[in-house]
Amino acid sequence: MVTLYEGAIIALLVGGVFFGIVAAVGLLRLPDLYTRAHGASKTDTLGAGLSLAAAAAALGSGLxxxxxxxxxxxxFLTNPTAAHAITRAAADQGIEPWTSEDRGDGE
Amino acid sequence: MALIRTCHGHHDNSDCCQLSSGRARPVGGPVARDRGGATVTGEKLLVPVSESPTLRNTVAYAVRNAVEGEDRYDAVHFVYPASRRVAGEEYIESARELLERVAVWAGEDLGEDDPDLTVETELIGVDDYLFSPGDYVDLLTDYARDEGIEAVLLDPEFNPGENTPLLPPLEAELERAGLVVETAPVERGTRRDRLVRRAGLGQFVLLAALSYGFYLLIGGSLAAFDLVTGAISAAIVATVLWRISLTGPVRPGQLVARLARMLVFTPYLLYEIVVANLHVAYVVLHPSLPIDPEVVEFDAAVWSEIPVTTLANSITLTPGTLTVDVTRQHFTVHTLTESSREDLLDGGLERAVRFVFYGRAAARGPGPRERGDDGGEES
Structure with a gap:
């Protein structure tokens, strides 16, 4: 039997894996650079965050x-910064964001 | 081998520019010569230089243009118009150093490929009075005439006087004097604020303390060895960075208050992140992918660097919204869905950031929408 504590760790890990998968699916399904940056950089942050939280809980209190x-x-500091750097570079290059009007253009 | 000469006199005293390479200096008009199959005229390009953010790129452009551009040049003359009588000896000294750097840069750009481009650098007008754009024009046209130069390449930020904007009148006047003038199509890389700023003992002590604490925390021991090496490391870090990392006065009370409010802010941000993440997960996994991305712009009611950065990063961390660009307080945000747009313009995060940095009173107040700034769509 798993204890409640171990159960919590497992739940955190499952959540981490779930959001990691969502990030990957988002990367594949979303239509352009900007929307992909949403999917890749942030659900990923939570995925990694939950996994690390599980690690912290498993290690117990201590250094x-x-x-x-x-x-x-x-x-949490670097991920948004990187996403911002990528999208800003794209904006500076004049890449137009995908809008729902582009849907059905065979895109 | 490319020929690079440096001359630090004013151009009247041209003795010091005599070549020792045995190559005759073409005088006057174009002299046709054969260079590796391509016929090259003996034309020269004049590039006035001064300290400027675009100088490096201008030098690169000049050299590239001279070697492989449409109108090839035989020689590039980088000249620095600087008057000792107006600007003083120190300025002349720095002008000299700049010209030496230009010569080095030109050498780097040439590499080993082109054997036949002469690069000259020269300080001109040292003993003249240089005040108005007209003085610079006279000096440059005189130099061009003496050297048989017909084309001028201008650095877009060329400004030797450091006072009035010189370029527009200079360009027009040089053209009137019969020279072919081109402005180098270069941009400054990134606009930088000054990296090194004023700072006092407070910043030094705070930075050293933070570094020391971090060192001991990571090291995880309080043995004498760690205490000593930590102190040394902290001192080095603080010495190198104290005028860069921390800006503004250190007020311990304010700092503690902000940290305390930051502790309140963190769970709120985490909650927002989780909720928004679930929303994005739903959108991404939904078979019909119900997204409606749009770029919105608004002016946030936060000021100064760190609060603006915190807000920008918080917006990016909250899924569905992504800060694309920030200029002062003007945010350009890419939003993934209608509801994430709603949340952003309601201003919850903005209020939270105001709460952290300015206290509880500032947290109340309208969000971007209520300020009538409801996200004009970027075309």
Missing amino acids: PTVKVVLLLVFL
């Missing part, structure tokens, strides 16, 4: 947990 939390903090 490794502090380090995992720091990892989380830096992940």
